[in-house]
Amino acid sequence: MFARGLKRKCVGHEEDVEGALAGLKTVSSYSLQRQSLLDMSLVKLQLCHMLVEPNLCRSVLIANTVRQIQEEMTQDGTWRAVAPQAAGRAPLDRLVSTEILCRAAWEQEGACPAPGLGDGHTQGPVSDLCPVTSAQAPRHPQSSVWEMDGPRENRGSFHKSLDQIFETLETKNPSCMEELFSDVDSPYYDLDTVLTGMMGGARPGPCEGLEGLAPATPGPSSSCKSDLGELDHVVEILVET
Amino acid sequence: MLVTEGGVPLVPTCKKWGLEMGLSFFSKHLPIQEGQPWALKTPADIISTVEFNHTGELLATGDKGGRVVIFQREPESKNAPHSQGEYDVYSTFQSHEPEFDYLKSLEIEEKINKIKWLPQQNAAHSLLSTNDKTIKLWKITERDKRPEGYNLKDEEGKLKDLSTVTSLQVPVLKPMDLMVEVSPRRIFANGHTYHINSISVNSDCETYMSADDLRINLWHLAITDRSFNIVDIKPANMEDLTEVITASEFHPHHCNLFVYSSSKGSLRLCDMRAAALCDKHSKLFEEPEDPSNRSFFSEIISSVSDVKFSHSGRYMLTRDYLTVKVWDLNMEARPIETYQVHDYLRSKLCSLYENDCIFDKFECAWNGSDSVIMTGAYNNFFRMFDRNTKRDVTLEASRESSKPRAVLKPRRVCVGGKRRRDDISVDSLDFTKKILHTAWHPAENIIAIAATNNLYIFQDKVNSDMH
Numbered sequence: 245m246f247a248r249g250l251k252r253k254c255v256g257h258e259e260d261v262e263g264a265l266a267g268l269k270t271v272s273s274y275s276l277q278r279q280s281l282l283d284m285s286l287v288k289l290q291l292c293h294m295l296v297e298p299n300l301c302r303s304v305l306i307a308n309t310v311r312q313i314q315e316e317m318t319q320d321g322t323w324r325a326v327a328p329q330a331a332g333r334a335p336l337d338r339l340v341s342t343e344i345l346c347r348a349a350w351e352q353e354g355a356c357p358a359p360g361l362g363d364g365h366t367q368g369p370v371s372d373l374c375p376v377t378s379a380q381a382p383r384h385p386q387s388s389v390w391e392m393d394g395p396r397e398n399r400g401s402f403h404k405s406l407d408q409i410f411e412t413l414e415t416k417n418p419s420c421m422e423e424l425f426s427d428v429d430s431p432y433y434d435l436d437t438v439l440t441g442m443m444g445g446a447r448p449g450p451c452e453g454l455e456g457l458a459p460a461t462p463g464p465s466s467s468c469k470s471d472l473g474e475l476d477h478v479v480e481i482l483v484e485t
Numbered sequence: 486m487l488v489t490e491g492g493v494p495l496v497p498t499c500k501k502w503g504l505e506m507g508l509s510f511f512s513k514h515l516p517i518q519e520g521q522p523w524a525l526k527t528p529a530d531i532i533s534t535v536e537f538n539h540t541g542e543l544l545a546t547g548d549k550g551g552r553v554v555i556f557q558r559e560p561e562s563k564n565a566p567h568s569q570g571e572y573d574v575y576s577t578f579q580s581h582e583p584e585f586d587y588l589k590s591l592e593i594e595e596k597i598n599k600i601k602w603l604p605q606q607n608a609a610h611s612l613l614s615t616n617d618k619t620i621k622l623w624k625i626t627e628r629d630k631r632p633e634g635y636n637l638k639d640e641e642g643k644l645k646d647l648s649t650v651t652s653l654q655v656p657v658l659k660p661m662d663l664m665v666e667v668s669p670r671r672i673f674a675n676g677h678t679y680h681i682n683s684i685s686v687n688s689d690c691e692t693y694m695s696a697d698d699l700r701i702n703l704w705h706l707a708i709t710d711r712s713f714n715i716v717d718i719k720p721a722n723m724e725d726l727t728e729v730i731t732a733s734e735f736h737p738h739h740c741n742l743f744v745y746s747s748s749k750g751s752l753r754l755c756d757m758r759a760a761a762l763c764d765k766h767s768k769l770f771e772e773p774e775d776p777s778n779r780s781f782f783s784e785i786i787s788s789v790s791d792v793k794f795s796h797s798g799r800y801m802l803t804r805d806y807l808t809v810k811v812w813d814l815n816m817e818a819r820p821i822e823t824y825q826v827h828d829y830l831r832s833k834l835c836s837l838y839e840n841d842c843i844f845d846k847f848e849c850a851w852n853g854s855d856s857v858i859m860t861g862a863y864n865n866f867f868r869m870f871d872r873n874t875k876r877d878v879t880l881e882a883s884r885e886s887s888k889p890r891a892v893l894k895p896r897r898v899c900v901g902g903k904r905r906r907d908d909i910s911v912d913s914l915d916f917t918k919k920i921l922h923t924a925w926h927p928a929e930n931i932i933a934i935a936a937t938n939n940l941y942i943f944q945d946k947v948n949s950d951m952h
Contacts, residue, residue: 277835281781284839300679300698301729301748302844305785308727312781 275322278313285310289475532935534922538602538610541926544572544933545612546940547597551581553614555625556942570931572942576625576665581616593618599684603706606690611670613693617680620695622671622706628664632656676702676712683732689740696733696745699726703757715763716745716755731846732791738798742767750787750805752812770801770812772819782834782843790846795855796927802858804849807831809860809870824870824877827862829900829911842916850925850932861920864909865936866896882920882934882941893943 288306529550536545544556557575584593595616603611603622610625634656639645679697686693694703694715701716716733720726733745741757753766774783786806793802801812803820807828810820826847830837837843842863849860861867862879870877879896899908922935930945 278781281835281838288841299844301731301788302841304726304729305748305788305844308784309781312784 275320278317282310282313282317285313530938532922532938532940533596533598534600535924535933535935535940536600536602536612537924537926537933538612539604539927541928541931543575543602543610544924544942545600545602545614546933546935547580547600547614548938549594549596551579551583551595551597551616553578553580553597553600553612553623570944576667578623578667580614580621580623581619584618598681601684601686601693603686604690613684613686615681615684615695618674618677620673620676620681620684620704621669622673624668624670626666626668628666629660629662630658631661633659671706671709673704673709673712676704682730683734685733685735685743687735687740688738692740694733694735694743696730698729701730701733701743701745701763713761715757715761717762717764731789734792734794736798737794737796744792744794744801746789746792746803748788749784750789752789752792752801752803754814768814768817770817770820772810778831780834782838785838785843786834791848793849793851795851796853797855800855802849802851804847804860806843806845806847809849809858811858811872822872824858824868826860826868827898829898833911837916840916842919845919846921847919848922850923852925852930853928859923859925859932861923861934863916863919864914865918865920866898867920867923867934882936882939884939 285306289303289310529548529552531549532546533549534545534547537543538545542558544558546554546556548554554577555575556572558570558572561570580597581595583595585591586593593616597614598616600612600614603613605611608626612623612625614621614623633640634654636650636653636656637645637647673695676695677697677700679699681695681697684693684695691707692703692705694701695712696702696716699717699719700714702712703715704712716730718728718730727749729748731746731748733743736742736744742754743757744752744754746752750771752770754768754770755763756767757763759765759767774787789803789805791802791804794800795802799814800821801814803810803812804826807830808826809824811822812820834843847861849858851858856873857869857871859867859869865882866879867882868877868879879898880893881896894907897905897908898914899905899910904910918937920934920936924933926932932943934941934943
């Protein structure tokens with residue numbers, strides 16, 4: 245469908261789709277979809293931080309994907325902060341997943357076998373998306389975040405959170421990053437720093453464990469390299485400090 | 486060697502496989518009290534692991550609710566030759582309970598991640614079961630006799646009035662209804678900071694290993710307060726973490742060798758004789774990336790979800806998202822065989838990433854003679870590949886398509902082009918119906934398939950012997 249820059253003469257509903265996408269003709273569809281993948285990955289990383297038990301393998305794979313995209317975008321020279329207005333306007337459109345991303349970057353041939361599949365999926369996750377709200381949301385380890393808001397509110401908070409992410413990316417201010425994630429307590433990784441080298445036997449006393457936990461809101465002057473957890477460092481890589 | 490992609494069976498009829506259903510299937514929800522309806526299905530009933538013991542007489546399943554159910558194969562009876570060797574429930578017990586980690590404010594799931602049987606050394610059976618954090622050794626014993634005729638106690642066990650005792654008797658053992666008793670013998674706790682993904686019993690029958698995302702520990706079966714760390718891939722700085730351990734297994738014959746797989750698709754064979762900490766591998770098995778197939782999802786789909794040594798010990802079988810691969814221990818450069826499980830998903834990776842299906846961890850299995858390999862897929866399909874004939878087949882585990890004594894019909898996924906009557910199109914596949922856990926009897930053509938909360942046991946009556 246997105247053949248290399250050529251406008252295909254199609255009939256029926258494909259023409260309507262093409263008309264709607266006319267505005268995006270100038271933007272390379274590949275970069276758009278790549279951006280969409282980046283957005284999706286960032287949301288996933290945040291979501292898995294909210295869950296009770298983060299799956300480390302999944303987090304690492306998603307973080308690696310984000311890194312890959314960022315590296316490629318840096319090479320392209322397309323790595324720049326996205327304006328908040330753009331983020332606010334069409335985050336839903338950005339989540340259109342297409343099969344182009346599944347193929348090699350330089351191989352843009354052929355029609356996507358089932359673009360409808362991608363579209364069908366867009367609505368699902370977006371409406372299901374829990375409020376990926378800012379750090380001020382209280383933590384409820386037991387209750388599922390999926391039940392917190394209704395679908396309409398979900399969209400609102402989703403807009404807001406993406407805005408925040410892009411805002412912080414634009415300003416490239418480490419302290420904003422910390423504010424965003426400061427309340428997202430990451431005891432999982434903090435405690436691990438304390439427990440490094442624990443080999444079935446020696447257990448730290450309660451005081452040691454508590455000392456090892458980082459303060460919830462580090463001061464604005466502290467660098468991102470404080471013990472805030474892996475997510476912060478992933479974002480830090482994106483920010484290129 | 487590439488085999489034709491899964492949707493097109495190379496043999497028009499797979500009757501030669503002739504898998505006939507054994508005792509059809511078991512609903513996973515096992516009544517804990519009598520009279521509980523079999524139709525009850527709760528998330529806790531989702532089967533999370535399946536494992537035959539070394540003789541194949543027993544089959545253990547673990548579920549998300551922390552329960553273990555053991556099935557036993559009925560001995561073949563001359564009276565009813567058609568119902569020979571079918572599996573019945575032998576024992577059910579609660580292995581793990583949910584816990585709360587107060588330091589991290591996180592709940593520890595009771596879901597059983599893996600079960601491994603110990604080789605049988607006496608009349609009792611033993612198995613190891615593990616959740617994310619704690620491994621337990623369970624001993625399963627039978628009691629079919631009980632002593633009667635005590636001198637000091639009466640039938641109910643109450644002490645007798647000594648004045649009524651006029652003579653002495655020797656208690657005799659009388660038969661009773663078979664009772665299966667399960668007791669926890671060891672609890673191996675506090676060995677892991679991260680989530681345990683695999684356990685493996687050593688061929689020395691004295692030690693076993695447990696692997697989490699970043700570390701592998703070696704335990705002695707009799708010692709619970711100590712374990713040795715033999716692999717540690719945790720970086721000094723967690724922000725440098727890019728790779729995790731996904732599975733591990735001891736070599737079936739060489740007690741010093743084990744393999745572990747990573748999220749980047751590599752396998753590392755380690756020799757415990759070389760050093761105490763086996764961070765340096767003896768062999769690294771890695772297939773170079775195909776540049777023509779590279780995408781943002783290449784790394785994710787290369788992550789190995791399961792690794793299994795062949796019974797011979799000569800080969801390893803790995804499963805990644807789209808393929809199963811056979812590796813020769815003597816060749817590190819690339820696998821000797823690659824089989825496409827569901828290559829039609831390659832163009833759907835973005836959607837599968839979005840709905841998280843791309844992170845599903847499928848297991849794989851060898852048959853007893855290492856000639857056939859099996860793995861699960863979506864839509865309750867599972868796939869078998871014959872290494873000798875290069876034939877493959879797609880079968881379905883479902884109530885609707887399976888009646889007792891019926892021959893399983895091969896299924897086909899069509900990817901456009903000519904569509905046959907019973908074909909399923911890629912877009913109508915049900916991605917919530919995934920077969921992650923499968924097991925093959927060590928000697929016969931009997932397979933156990935876990936489809937969400939249903940357990941299917943299929944027996945090949947036509948070809949009972951391995952070939």
